[in-house]
Amino acid sequence: MTAPARPSGAVLGLGMIGRHHARILQSHPDLRFAGAVDPTGDRYGAVHDPSRLFGTLDELLEHDRPDFAVVAVPTEEHLPAVRALAAAGVHVLVEKPLAASGAQARELIAVVRDAGLRGAVGHVERCNPALLDLRRRLRAGQLGDVFSITTTRVGPFPDRIRDVGVVKDLATHDLDIVRWIGGAPVQRVSAEVEHRAGREHEDLVLAVGRLTSGTTFACTVDWLSPAKVRRTRVLGERGMLVADTLAADLTFHANGEASTDWAPIQQFRGVSEGDTTHYALERREPLLVELETFAAFAMGDDEAEVVTLEEGLEAVAVAEAALDSAQRGETVQCGP
Ligand SMILES: NC(=O)c1ccc[n+]([C@@H]2O[C@H](COP(=O)([O-])OP(=O)(O)OC[C@H]3O[C@@H](n4cnc5c(N)ncnc54)[C@H](O)[C@@H]3O)[C@@H](O)[C@H]2O)c1
Known part of the structure; x- marks a missing residue:
């Protein structure tokens, strides 16, 4: 299967960090913005096209299935969000920390692996x-x-x-x-x-x-x-x-x-x-580099230097x- 010309990404959680992921996805010439999900709406006005804003992941998936999604929901919600995305066959860039506990982080890694998907952690300082x-x-x-x-x-x-x-x-x-x-x-x-x-x-x-x-x-x-x-x-x-x-x-x-x-x-x-x-x-901008690198990795580039899920677990x-x-x-x- 050949990689799409412009990988599409979605954002789950339009809070403090998710809004920046949305901004970059909407402005990057080599990436396509599939949409964003937040049950509380778009409090920072991050999404330009209102038809790309959804209250649930199912609504987003009905509209457009992204190649990858950024998980920018509160840390306790990372695992359930990754489960839902993995069930839909979407690669995941999970904001740091990978999960709220080592046990949740291990489970998250297993979910991604068992679905045959690619995942990485948003340790943006790297x-x-x-x-x-x-x-x-x-x-x-x-x-x-x-x-x-x-x-x-x-x-x-x-x-x-x-x-x-x-x-x-x-x-x-x-x-x-x-x-x-x-x-x-x-x-x-x-x-x-x-x-x-x-x-x-x-x-x-x-x-x-x-x-x-x-x-x-x-x-x-x-x-x-x-x-x-x-x-x-x-x-x-x-x-x-x-x-x-x-x-x-x-x-x-x-x-x-x-x-x-x-x-x-x-x-x-x-x-x-x-x-x-x-x-x-x-x-x-570090977040832009992180997104570009992850998009390449999600599309099959094994040389792309992402922070692996295992490294996220280690932290x-x-x-x-x-x-x-x-x-x-x-x-x-x-x-x-
Ligand atoms: N890389 C960084 O430097 C950095 C910086 C800030 C936050 N973070 C991480 O990002 C995550 C989010 O942090 P934040 O500060 O943006 O939090 P936030 O509270 O500002 O935003 C979280 C958003 O997620 C939404 N949300 C909750 N459950 C959801 C769901 N199931 N689906 C979709 N949206 C949902 C909330 O309504 C909220 O708008 C945390 O894990 C945090 O540690 C990373």
Whole structure:
């Protein structure tokens, strides 16, 4: 069977993130927008043609069966949405986190596999130009031996998230980044959480751990900060790379070669502070790159670098290990 000239995509859930998927699908020259489903309507006015807006998936399918669908419903709803799409033979790009629990994530993977369909997870940070370039530089050996990967993802609470806490909703980004950048699975994790804003789930986590490669990591993630920060810092033998994924900026702080005999400077700044380089990057919208890549994958391109469902499960499983660690006050081993 030959792939359609313009793969068609639908969006389930026209909320905060679904509206952006809909925007891109409607404007991309190589993709076709089949429609969007949201029982509460189109609160952000994302769909241009009202005849492409549906209250149920069945209504959409009666109108037009898409090649793939983006699952952008609340996390607890991912599994039922994927079940319904798989029954209709539609490939799925599932927003992160893959599911609300490891058990649901495993079931979701089985549903997609048993239907003979293709699926991937929307860990959109992997399409951020700053992180892509950081990873490329690490692989090329720019830092030499990597000592640690630390991430910061903090900001105010997005009022809409009710079904999961900050560990599953936000820290899954970081746990995926750490694993992807570090190139090895998480071996163990230790975490502390806080519940400070009166919600059922935790709103702050400090997680530290080690990858099976030996690299250490630390993630600071919360919904309690008055300013939004999205930063990944990799420290290695020859210096430090810092990615700001809000601005898509990447900076390299090299270890200095020069030494000084000026004692106060030596003491205060350290002798190894070297040149700082701010890289000029080609900046494409990460969500657009994610959709293009997934559409190619869904249409049979095995080279398309999507985040696999198994990688999505891994992030959820490590998030659960972090919650377990926080509850038990112990370091938790993360096995396969
Ligand atoms: N990749 C990212 O950076 C990113 C950013 C935000 C959210 N997300 C993820 O996307 C998902 C949605 O988050 P959000 O912030 O957009 O939530 P949201 O609450 O803003 O939107 C969810 C929408 O889904 C609709 N919905 C509920 N059940 C549905 C169903 N069965 N069929 C169709 N629509 C349904 C709701 O009416 C709502 O409009 C979550 O899993 C979240 O973790 C990812």
